[in-house]
Amino acid sequence: xxxxxxxxxxxxxxxxxKFPSQYIAGEVxxxxxxxxxxxxxxxxxxxxxxxPFGKIIELFGEESxxxxxxxxxxxxxxxxxxGMVLWVDAEQSFTNDWATKNGLDLDKIxxxxxxxxxxxxDWVANMALYWRSQLTHNEPILLVLDSVSALDTDINLxxxxxxxxxxxxxxxxxxxxxxxxxxxxxxxLGITQVYINQLRKNLKAGMFENPDTTPGxxxxxxxxxxxxxxxxxKQITKKIKGKxxxxxxxTSIRTIKNKVATPGPTLKGSPLYNNAKYVDSIGFDRxxxxxxxxxxxxxxxxxxxxxxxxxxxxxxRGAEKFADLLRExxxxxxxxxxxxxxxxxxxxxxxxxxxxxNLYPIDGINSDEYEDDExxxxxx
Numbered sequence: 001x002x003x004x005x006x007x008x009x010x011x012x013x014x015x016x017x018k019f020p021s022q023y024i025a026g027e028v029x030x031x032x033x034x035x036x037x038x039x040x041x042x043x044x045x046x047x048x049x050x051x052p053f054g055k056i057i058e059l060f061g062e063e064s065x066x067x068x069x070x071x072x073x074x075x076x077x078x079x080x081x082x083g084m085v086l087w088v089d090a091e092q093s094f095t096n097d098w099a100t101k102n103g104l105d106l107d108k109i110x111x112x113x114x115x116x117x118x119x120x121x122d123w124v125a126n127m128a129l130y131w132r133s134q135l136t137h138n139e140p141i142l143l144v145l146d147s148v149s150a151l152d153t154d155i156n157l158x159x160x161x162x163x164x165x166x167x168x169x170x171x172x173x174x175x176x177x178x179x180x181x182x183x184x185x186x187x188x189l190g191i192t193q194v195y196i197n198q199l200r201k202n203l204k205a206g207m208f209e210n211p212d213t214t215p216g217x218x219x220x221x222x223x224x225x226x227x228x229x230x231x232x233x234k235q236i237t238k239k240i241k242g243k244x245x246x247x248x249x250x251t252s253i254r255t256i257k258n259k260v261a262t263p264g265p266t267l268k269g270s271p272l273y274n275n276a277k278y279v280d281s282i283g284f285d286r287x288x289x290x291x292x293x294x295x296x297x298x299x300x301x302x303x304x305x306x307x308x309x310x311x312x313x314x315x316x317r318g319a320e321k322f323a324d325l326l327r328e329x330x331x332x333x334x335x336x337x338x339x340x341x342x343x344x345x346x347x348x349x350x351x352x353x354x355x356x357x358n359l360y361p362i363d364g365i366n367s368d369e370y371e372d373d374e375x376x377x378x379x380x
Contacts (some may be wrong), residue, residue: 020364032351032355032359033052033053033359034052034053034138034140034190034348034351034352034355034359035048035049035050035051035052035053035343035348036050036051036052036053036074036077036078036081036140036142036192036348037049037050037077037343037344037345037348038050038070038073038074038077038284039073039076039077039283039284039286039345040070040073040283040284040285040286040288041286041287041290041293041337041342041344042267042288042289042290042292042293043070043253043267043284044342044343044344045264045293045340045341045342046253046255046263046264046265046267046293047226047228047255047258047261047264048258048260048261048262048264048343049261049343050074050077050343051074051192051194051225051226052192052225052260053138053140053190053191053192053359053360054186054187054188054189054190054191054192054360055187055192055193055225055226055260056183056193056195056220056223056224056225056226057192057193057194057195057224057225057226057227057228058195058196058197058214058220058221058224058226058227058228059071059194059195059196059197059228059230060196060197060198060199060214060227060228060229060230061198061199061229061230061231061232062199062230062231062232063198063232064232064249065230065231065232065249065251066230066232066249066251066253066272066284067147067196067197067230068093068146068196069102069272069282069283069284070194070228070230070284071144071146071194071196072099072102072103072104072283073102073283073284074142074144074192074194075087075099075102075104075109075142075144076102076103076104077140077345077348078140078141078142078192079104079105079108079109080345080349081139081140081345081348081349081352082135082137082139082140082352083108083135083139083140083141083142084108084109084110084131084134084135084139084141084142085104085108085109085110085141085142085144086109086110086112086124086127086128086131086141086142086143086144086191087109087110087111087112087144087146088112088114088120088123088124088143088144088145088146089111089112089113089146090113090114090115090120090145090146090147090148090150090151091146091147091150092113093146094111094113094146101282102282102283103283110127112127115150115151115152115157116151116152116153116154116157117151117152117153117154117171117174117175117178118153118154118174119154120145120151120178121177121178121181121182124143124182124186125182125185128141128143128185128186128189128191129189129362129365132189132190132191132360132362133362136358137352137355137358138190138352138355138358138359138360139352140190140192141189141190141191141192142191142192142193142194143186143191143192143193143194144193144194144195144196145193145194145195145196146196147195147196147197147198148175148195148196148197148198148214148215148216148220149197149198149214149215149216151171151174151175151216152171153170153171153174155170156170156171169217171216171217172216172217172218172219173217175216175217175219175220176217176219178219179219179220179223180219183223185365188360188365189360189362189365190359190360195220195224197214197215197216197220198214198215199212199213199214199229200212200213200214200215201213212229221257224257225257225258225259225260226255226257226258226259226260227255227256227257227258228253228254228255228256229253229254229256230251230252230253230254231251231252231254232249232250232251233249233250233251233252233269234249234250235248235249235250236248236249236250236271236272248271248272249271249272250269250271251267251269251271251272252266252267252268252269253266253267254266254267265292265296267288267289268289269289271284271285271288272284287323287326287327288323290323290326291308291319291322291323293340293342294336294340297339297340299336299339299340300315300336305317306318306319308322310332310336
């Protein structure tokens, strides 16, 4: 038609200049994207490598099921790789003694004790920017929040209980806003985030519905790249100096959601140890369930009689002896771990040392830039 204005089609170069965050997926070498692993090798396998830098992992479960121990393990690995740990102690449960027993360096961890969602949001933004400006060689920065269920809004915290609003949806909306305005910045800075949450029962759940639920609304469940459920079982006891002592607890670790890797199998019967045999520090046994992973990957074979073999050569008989063999034979252990494609601390350290560019520059990042959104997020 006459008089119609001709549309100017922009070039790719013009679009990329206007929107610098745009990139073509095939142009990015994912092998250079670091993951923060744990010392628990089977956990690294089922999650895809631990947790990618900049992503969110939620650890939820019953009391004494190993949530904090797993967070301590992430923190240990972060410090081992030269990184810094930012720990929000909303439950006021962090102690220097227990952290030291879990292998943490207290000089490389900053604690913030607050339950205010607003204060935590601003503290996280400022600390993330500061430490990424200091750690410019892609060292990991880990944010741990313990726990989501302890958070509340400034309005509720600064009011009397008689006058406080009964609408718990306000807390869920505040948590949703926290993720909405901070997630992009934390991802851009490569901040690995671990959020600990409690497990509650939904009394309104129907016959075929999952009765388990987590407090704090639905925002964390949607924003998290990985969601891990930890379910405690029977206590593990051992006779020490003639007396029966509790040394741990059988734990079932289930992958509820994984957006960065294929969801792995449930780690059944993963024990927590307390000064038990072959464990360097308190926490998860790093080699537990590894034999099941190797069998599933068809790297080793196990007969009905319990004999383990590799490439036709008999190794040993019995799961305990196989675990002892892996601990004692470093070459065999490393060979089997490589064949299974399991991410380890050593492999991650080599990857970080090989990177010759800063993947997480702070240029152009402003923690105060966000827009209010009145979208409702009141499910809790």
